[in-house]
Amino acid sequence: MKIGYPCINLSLDCKGDRTFRLKSYSEERLVEIVDNNLNCLFEILRFNVAHNLLFFRITSDLVPFASHPICKFDWQSHFHNKFQEIGNYIRTNDIRISMHPDQFTLINSPDKGVFERSLQELIYHAHVLDLMELNTSAKIQLHIGGVYKDKITSINIFVERFNELPDLVSKRLVIENDDRSYTLQDCLEVSSITDIPILLDSFHHEVKNSGESQAEAVSLASSTWRQEDGILMIDYSYQPGDGRRGAHSYTMNVDHFTQFLDITKSYDFDIMLEIKDKEKSSLKAVEAAKDDKRFVMAI
DNA sequence: CCCTGTCAAGTCACG
DNA sequence: CGTGACTTGACAGGG
Numbered sequence: 001m002k003i004g005y006p007c008i009n010l011s012l013d014c015k016g017d018r019t020f021r022l023k024s025y026s027e028e029r030l031v032e033i034v035d036n037n038l039n040c041l042f043e044i045l046r047f048n049v050a051h052n053l054l055f056f057r058i059t060s061d062l063v064p065f066a067s068h069p070i071c072k073f074d075w076q077s078h079f080h081n082k083f084q085e086i087g088n089y090i091r092t093n094d095i096r097i098s099m100h101p102d103q104f105t106l107i108n109s110p111d112k113g114v115f116e117r118s119l120q121e122l123i124y125h126a127h128v129l130d131l132m133e134l135n136t137s138a139k140i141q142l143h144i145g146g147v148y149k150d151k152i153t154s155i156n157i158f159v160e161r162f163n164e165l166p167d168l169v170s171k172r173l174v175i176e177n178d179d180r181s182y183t184l185q186d187c188l189e190v191s192s193i194t195d196i197p198i199l200l201d202s203f204h205h206e207v208k209n210s211g212e213s214q215a216e217a218v219s220l221a222s223s224t225w226r227q228e229d230g231i232l233m234i235d236y237s238y239q240p241g242d243g244r245r246g247a248h249s250y251t252m253n254v255d256h257f258t259q260f261l262d263i264t265k266s267y268d269f270d271i272m273l274e275i276k277d278k279e280k281s282s283l284k285a286v287e288a289a290k291d292d293k294r295f296v297m298a299i
Numbered sequence: 300c301c302c303t304g305t306c307a308a309g310t311c312a313c314g
Numbered sequence: 315c316g317t318g319a320c321t322t323g324a325c326a327g328g329g
Contacts, residue, residue, distance in 0.1 A: 021325060022307060068307060075306060103320065104308035146310055180311080 001294035002096050002270040004055025005086070005282045009044045009201060016040035017061040024067060027073045034075060037062050038082045045089060049298045052286050053279065055096045055270045062128060064195040067120035076127055087132025093299060096270045097138040103237045107165070108145035108158035115161060126168040136235050137230030140172045141199045144190060155190060162194050168259040176235065179204040184217055188224070197225045202260065203274070218264045232269035236260065252281035258288050
């Protein structure tokens with residue numbers, strides 16, 4: 001079990017998700033920003049290793065406009081050495097990596113144009129992980145997508161489109177249950193046809209489920225991960241009673257987290273804290289988990 | 300320098 | 315049919 005947080009670190013004076021406006025696009029600008037973002041990513045990873053945080057989600061903003069037609073620049077070659085250096089560090093320290101394309105990435109849209117743009121976006125994500133020479137335990141997590149008024153058809157389209165994906169994408173893709181449309185059961189149905197592993201979002205599962213307990217959900221999702229996929233990934237967050245539905249909590253409820261670890265103690269997984277204060281809560285989680293026999297410390 | 304409207308992309312709920 | 319939420323900050327242009 002490794003513990004982590006997504007995309008940004010609030011303690012460091014360094015932002016790895018800087019971007020700029022499409023209107024001000026230029027190659028010089030792109031190079032400047034990507035250079036900054038890669039340096040900062042490396043700095044965050046070093047911070048994480050120093051704090052026993054060995055699970056991290058790399059921001060989709062690492063290379064702004066990478067999948068946009070405006071981008072003709074060969075950033076893969078230009079930053080090859082830097083990606084190698086970071087990849088080396090990740091492999092040496094055995095850091096688990098995920099990426100999560102944003103809500104515009106939908107492979108089951110009836111609109112072929114939406115699918116085509118999403119495909120380009122997924123290829124960009126796969127290139128980032130490939131450039132770092134990470135194995136297929138580094139994952140790209142995606143929701144099944146829209147319902148478009150007909151869930152069965154939409155699931156079928158997802159499966160068809162998945163089967164069309166190039167290998168560099170499909171070998172890394174995992175699906176995640178969401179809190180409005182596609183539950184764990186829906187994901188299991190898709191997984192049974194496609195063998196896609198299921199990333200469990202424990203909070204979404206709490207909001208929308210088919211009666212499975214958290215422990216049962218962990219067990220079901222866990223069984224969809226093959227040897228080459230690594231162990232189950234979990235996105236964890238906790239909603240205090242008064243917050244708006246679906247909103248992530250601001251800070252860690254250590255009791256709730258400890259309880260979650262306890263009820264899932266017969267399963268191993270890597271767990272990402274989707275909590276607004278990011279690494280601060282992750283450090284509390286590490287503190288709470290350090291005596292757990294599943295917990296993996298930095299070398 | 301400071302203020303603030305706006306930002307690549309999609310879907311869905313709501314009025 | 316149009317707008318805001320999702321997530322949120324910060325870019326960038328105007329004063």
